[in-house]
Amino acid sequence: MELTTGQRAELQALVYSPDVAATVATRARIVLWCVEGRQKKDVAVLAGVSRPTVDLWLERYGAEGLAGLLDRPRGAAREQVPASVRARILALSRTSPPASTGLSHWSSREMAAFIARTEGVSVSYHYVAKLWRDNGIRPHRHGTFKVSKDPEFAEKVADIVGLYLAPPGGAVVLSIDEKTQIQALDRTQPLLPIDFDATEKRTHDYVRHGTTNLFAALNVGTGEVLGECTPSRDGASFLAFLKKAVQPHAGKDVHVVLDNLSTHTTPEVMAWLADNPHVRFHFTPKGSSWINQIETWFGIITRQSIRRGTFTSVKVLIKQIRDYITHWNTTAKPFTWTATADEILAKVRLVQSNIKKLVDNNAK
Incomplete structure (x- = not known):
C-alpha cells in the first residue's frame, strides 16, 4: 500500500x-x-x-x-429506559456517590448497579456510558460535583460572579492561579530488534526530565494570558509574579480572583497588598476552583499543548508553554460567563437536597 x-x-x-x-x-x-x-x-x-x-x-x-x-454503529436494539430513570442517572452523575457506597466517584458499572439496586430497573453500563458521552459528563476523568463546605460560599460566589458579569467601570479583573509540577516527558518509540520479545507490547517509553510550575494570569476582560514558569511555587514566587501581572495596569483598580492557598496569603503578600490598595483579592470558596476562569484556560493548554507533547528537557517544555501563550494572545478572546450567582446557588441547593434524599433513603 x-x-x-x-x-x-x-x-x-x-x-x-x-x-x-x-x-x-x-x-x-x-x-x-x-x-x-x-x-x-x-x-x-x-x-x-x-x-x-x-x-x-x-x-x-x-x-x-x-x-x-472509525467505530461502526452497533446493531443491537436500543435500550429502552424510562425517562424518569434517565433523569435520575443524569442527576446522580453530577453529585458525589452516597457515603454508604464507599465510592470516591462514579463509574458506569457502579452507576448501573446503583440504579438497579435503588430503582429496581436494570440498565447496562454501556447505556450509562453513552448517556454520559451524549451529555458531556466525565466523572471518571474529572471527579464529581462536591458541595463546598465553605461557610461563606454564597457570599464568595456572588462576589466573583458579580465581577465576571458586571466588572467595576475602568477596573481590570485578573484570574490567577498556578499549575504545579508539569512534567517534561520524552515519549520515545522503542526500536524493533530482530529478536524482539513478543511479550513486550509498549508503544512508547517515557523518560522524565524534571518538572516546572506555571503561574498564569487571565485578563477576564480581554482573554489575554500572562504566564511564567518557575522551579518553585512558594510565597516569594507568587508575589514576584503578582507584581508582574499587575504592573501593566498601573493607575487602575485591579481585582484578582484566586484560590485561598497559604502561598497567596503570606505576610509578605499581605504587606504588599496593604501598600497597594488599588489591588484587591477575591478568594474562591473552598473546594470550588471551577469558578476561577484561569482553570478553564489550564484545561485548554493541557489538552492542546502539554498532554501529548514530547519534551526532552524542562527547557524545551518551558519554550512550548511560552510559544503557546504567545499564540493564544494573538487571537485572545474573553470567556463568556453566563451563569448568575442566583442560578449557581440554586443548582447547589438542588444538589444538597438530592444528596440529603439519597442519604435518608439509604438510612431506611
Missing part, C-alpha cells in the same frame, strides 16, 4: 490529535507502520493486537479511507 502526502498527513493527524479516541489513533498507527515497511507480525506486537486485527484495519482503510478506521 502506498500513501499520498495528504493521506499520510491525515493519518498522522489522527495519531496526534487530543480529540481522537486512543483506539482510533492506534489503528492509524497500524496503517502508518505497515506503510513504513514493517512486517505485520511486528506491527501487531507494537500495537498490542493480533495479526488478523492488523489485516482488518489495513483492509478497512484500503476500502473506506479514514472512515474505515
